Amino acid sequence: MTTLAGTARRTLLSVASPVVVLALWELLTRTKAIDTRFWPAPTTIASNLWDAFVHGTLRHDVGVTTVRLLIGIAIGATAGIVVGLGMGLSRTFRTLVRPLMAMTYPIPKIAVLPLFLLVFGLGETTMWAIVSVGVFYLVAMNSFAGIREIDPIYGETATVYRVSHWRRIWTVALPGALPLMLTGIELGIGVGFLLVVSAEFVNGSTGLGHAIWQAWQTFDVPLMYAALAVIAIYGLIVQVVMRTLHKRLVPWRIEHD
Numbered sequence: 001m002t003t004l005a006g007t008a009r010r011t012l013l014s015v016a017s018p019v020v021v022l023a024l025w026e027l028l029t030r031t032k033a034i035d036t037r038f039w040p041a042p043t044t045i046a047s048n049l050w051d052a053f054v055h056g057t058l059r060h061d062v063g064v065t066t067v068r069l070l071i072g073i074a075i076g077a078t079a080g081i082v083v084g085l086g087m088g089l090s091r092t093f094r095t096l097v098r099p100l101m102a103m104t105y106p107i108p109k110i111a112v113l114p115l116f117l118l119v120f121g122l123g124e125t126t127m128w129a130i131v132s133v134g135v136f137y138l139v140a141m142n143s144f145a146g147i148r149e150i151d152p153i154y155g156e157t158a159t160v161y162r163v164s165h166w167r168r169i170w171t172v173a174l175p176g177a178l179p180l181m182l183t184g185i186e187l188g189i190g191v192g193f194l195l196v197v198s199a200e201f202v203n204g205s206t207g208l209g210h211a212i213w214q215a216w217q218t219f220d221v222p223l224m225y226a227a228l229a230v231i232a233i234y235g236l237i238v239q240v241v242m243r244t245l246h247k248r249l250v251p252w253r254i255e256h257d
Contacts, residue, residue, distance in 0.1 A: 040222045049226035058211060062230055065207040068124065068196050069189075072131025076192070077185050080136045084143025084181070085173060094144075101140070109134040109191070110198050117203060127199055134195045135188035142184025146177030179250045186242040193231060 022042045028034045029041035036044075052058035087094040113130055120126040150172065200209025208227050215224035 038221060040225060044222050045225040045229060048222040049229055052211075052223055052226055057206075058227065058230070061206055061208050061211045061227075065196060065200065065209070068127040068207065069131060069192050072128045072196065073135050073185070073189060073192055075128060076132030076135030076188060077139045079132070080139025080184065080188070081143050081181060083136075084140040084184075085147060085169070085177065087140070087144045088147025088177065089169065089173060101137070105137050105141075109195055113199055113202070122203055126203060127196060130195045130199050131192040134191040135185075138188040138191060139181065139184040142180040142187070143177050146180035147173055149180065150176035175250075179246070182242060182246055182249065186238065189238050189242075190235070193234065197231070 025039070026042050029036050029039065029044075049058070053062075083097060087097055109130065112133065113126070116126045116129045120129060196207070197209035197212070200207035201213045204210045208230060211227045212224055215221070215227065
């Protein structure tokens with residue numbers, strides 16, 4: 001009963017915090033304490049969000065951005081897992097790759113967008129590439145860190161029992177690195193959103209980034225906030241999904257919060 005009460009209390013607090021912020025925002029707009037030209041009321045934003053989603057192009061924009069993001073994440077996360085595990089399991093591979101990672105990671109990923117436009121042109125490939133690059137580094141570095149955090153006793157036990165190399169990867173390396181690997185993917189999704197929306201500002205006639213840019217050009221502030229609200233909802237969904245994956249895949253690493 002105590003555990004259930006604690007869970008209910010935490011759930012209530014999680015719901016209450018955004019509700020309080022939105023209520024305060026609504027109150028400030030109703031009392032004209034803030035300029036509604038730049039800070040429209042949450043109810044106005046919600047109304048515009050509904051109209052744009054049902055009657056406008058926002059639903060299509062959400063679908064386009066989602067597809068771009070998922071493809072980019074799939075490419076970047078797959079490459080990141082392979083490279084991260086390779087760095088953690090092979091000293092030779094780590095020696096070869098680590099300097100390249102150190103040199104290229106600090107480069108702002110959005111700064112390579114002009115290069116990708118030159119190479120891939122004004123198409124979907126550029127969107128996938130810019131997202132995958134941002135996701136790759138976070139997943140690779142977290143996967144490598146996950147391997148390094150595995151207690152050496154597990155590797156020694158596998159050696160004693162003469163476990164094959166591939167079986168050791170599946171039974172020791174992957175489970176041990178999985179918690180940080182999932183964290184890297186979660187962080188990568190956030191960076192992926194940043195990159196795909198930024199790319200849609202300058203390269204695209206559809207997508208949430210394009211919708212935000214068009215709203216800014218026409219000074220349609222409520223619509224701009226509506227598109228931002230969609231991204232915020234996405235963030236909440238990602239957190240819930242990743243939390244569920246953590247519970248299902250690595251229940252032994254879930255902290256009591």
